[in-house]
Amino acid sequence: MENTYNPAGIESKWQQSWTEQNLYKTDTTSSKPKFYALSMFPYPSGNLHMGHVRNYVITDVVARHKRMQGHRVLHPMGWDAFGLPAENAAIERGIHPATWTYQNIAHMRSQLQKLGLSIDWDREIATCSPEYYRWTQWIFLKFYEGGLAYQKDGMVNWDPIDQTVLANEQVDGDGRSWRSGAIVEKKALKQWYFKITEYAEQLLTDLDQLSGWPEKVRTMQANWIGKSIGANLEFPIVGASEKITVFTTRPDTVYGVSYVVLAPEHPLTVQVTTSDQKAAVDAFIAEVKRQSEIDRTAEDQPKRGVPTGAMAINPFTGAEVPIWIADYVLYEYGTGAVMGVPAHDVRDFKFATQYQLPITQVIAATAQDPSNLAPLTAAYTEAGTIVNSSQFDGLDSVTAKKSIIEYAEQHGYGNGKIQYRLRDWLISRQRYWGAPIPMIHCPKCGTVPVPEADLPVRLPEDVEFTGKGGNPLAQLESWVNVPCPSCGAPAKRETDTMDTFVDSSWYFLRYPDAGNDEQIFDPKITNDWMPVDQYVGGIEHAVLHLLYARFFTKIVRDFGAGDGGKTKLLNFDEPFKYLLTQGMVQSTTYKNPQTGKYIEPATVLDRAHPTDPVTGSALEVTFDKMSKSKYNGIAPEEVIGKYGVDTARMFILFKAPPEKDLEWDDADVEGQFRFLNRLWRLVMAAKPATTSSSGELSKSEKDLRRFIHHAIQAITEDLDGDYQFNTAVSELMKLSNAITDADCKDSPIYAEGIETLLILAAPFAPHMTEELWQLTGHTGSIHEQSWRQFDPAALVADEITLVIQVMGKTRGTIQVPATKDSATLEAHARESAITKKFTEGKEIKKVIVVPGKLVNFIIG
């Protein structure tokens, strides 16, 4: 008999036993309701970190709870295994990316297995295996067939460190690469794109279906898609046949246009520039090229521009206005040209003030004579009444917007237009370790898709990684040169590989039927399990992965299943029903504010007054995301080695609500370990009941039973609703405390308490509860037990605590027999000494009774 809690022995024993029993193999035969629990799969960097642990433990608790509640649960794991670090390892250490990746996978898998996760490992996938990327390529071909994959020349984001292009979503707010952190450059290149813009409207409107997603993530996606409703208006150029098309969301301000601006890159720029402005325009274009997009459009930056010397005509007024070029207009957005309305746009106002361009107000806060308007000191961007606008004067600006678009359409000045901020997704990468794009370039036939039967296009293995001279695939003649599948003439393979975000955009569709080598998946099986009932991952994917995955789901839904489109592959619109974005794991970070250097915690002697061990100056203490460069990482192995994984799981779940950042604190981990030890002793000290359960329960038994059933109710609600694991763990503690203090240790109710406590704790601390389950004489795994139901009758107390308030102020409490009858409660309250003390000599004007809770006396 074990007398002390020894996590190490228990944990490895049960992990092995569960594997042997196939306890977590997915139930594919029963008719139970399904539940698909999914964590965002990891990149196999080589080491598990605390962020992973938090992510997978959350999903595991959900999966375990659902299983006990009688669901068949799909809880798989896999590897987002293509990507640059593998290739960098090859360059730096001469190890092949595949070898490096599979070694990391093996190591991380063994680390994951120590977390006691209820994962079905039979469904493990790795995106870098040909069995998987064959289907990534298959999807690409379907995209191509459907006109959703195409090549185009354009100005693209170039990461100078990773030596590859990036999609817009992969460049952060500071203009840096999401991966390397390098400042992204602009380059003109021919690249492959997916036409995500075709689905912009669906991606936007279907956000409404996602009531199980955090509001924040939905807002971020809506902002990213960036729908704006406005118009394209055409401004003829004086002395030329071309017109400048501007996109505007404010057609109601068209009578206030005082200039038109072209993006410096706009093809018309060169054409319209007059000879005496040519030098200035050329110089300006060269300068703008050196600026990042962020610098160009940030509102606090000065707006700069030069006139082209040409004039355009405002079709509404017939007035001639100058054509400028300016840095704040981007060729990639809208039509690459805007109309300048300084009176009603903040940036235009600044620009016009700077270059002394006229400012004409055409919207006023209230209807008034335009001659009375005071000169504007800032742009007026609100809605209002139209002035100075010919026949539209007097309209409110919202109505005017519609009227002006109608007028433009009738007179051929332009048309209403919906514009999205979302750009097409650039998916080609000039790197080796990714899924090859299955296309062949033939001098005669052009770009030809690889026939489906020839998939996968395997990555060649005999490749040299020098880190110089671009994509190593392009240099491998034996691989590049192939006969054209269409005409047989010598042709060349596409050497770009796909963005790794392509691989991860559909993996969740593969798990339900992971071993299928005939089809991407059997639609019957995938449609049965999908959508994912609970998806858990980091907020950093709010736009990136989650937007791409939604896009893929819609496209795959719209593919036929190979029978000419009769059968749809998917029968749902959205892949992830509920989304939980877990917070970061942070830990204490020491920084010397003078030198800006991070200090290793091990070298900080006095944690209360930390000082730099070298300079002796006081250190700045913060909580930051764990990272190597900040020396603040906590290795999961260390914690597990010291306390066991059950303690780590409980701590992570208890310390903070799942969506908030979690501050790692060793003392709190200790506290959690102490709780598990208390729990162990409590269960081990329990003896079989010696009294019988027949007859009336004693007060102590009733109280304990109420506590037990309250805990069942509270924990079930915490796990079924908004995932409040922290309060669920605290309920476990309360129940444990209540049992410890209970005065009926030989009663069957006490035994019920111990058993319920173990069942309720099982999803959280699976190893310890399993061990105790066996030690207390049960057979079968605790994880196959049914989740407990609470008995509403047990929650009813004989006596309740009634709060006495006078004038809304709490004055005390009394114990009264439980009743819902207001008159009885009021009578009890009136009799109490508390009430008498505070109402003495005053008239009670009104009494408010909240049955079961309180009585409030209003006195005069």
Add this chain to the structure above:
RNA sequence: GGGGGUGUGGUGGAAUGGUAGACGCAACAGACUUAAAAUCUGUCGUCCGUAAUGGAUGUGCGAGUUCGAGUCUCGCCACCCCCA
């Protein structure tokens, strides 16, 4: 500038409009021990009184709604995130 979020003890955090601070951590006091650890018991927002089962005050600030506001409404302030 627009949108979203957050603000509660020394600290992490709890509170269907109904006793604010559950449950932990830290701290302090005590028991046990030769001693320490572990364990157990107690105290723990602030101020006043300290005989209390006492009083006042208290959830960023200011108003409002309500019998009653951490919670709802309005206006500020600070910080964070996203978009410009």
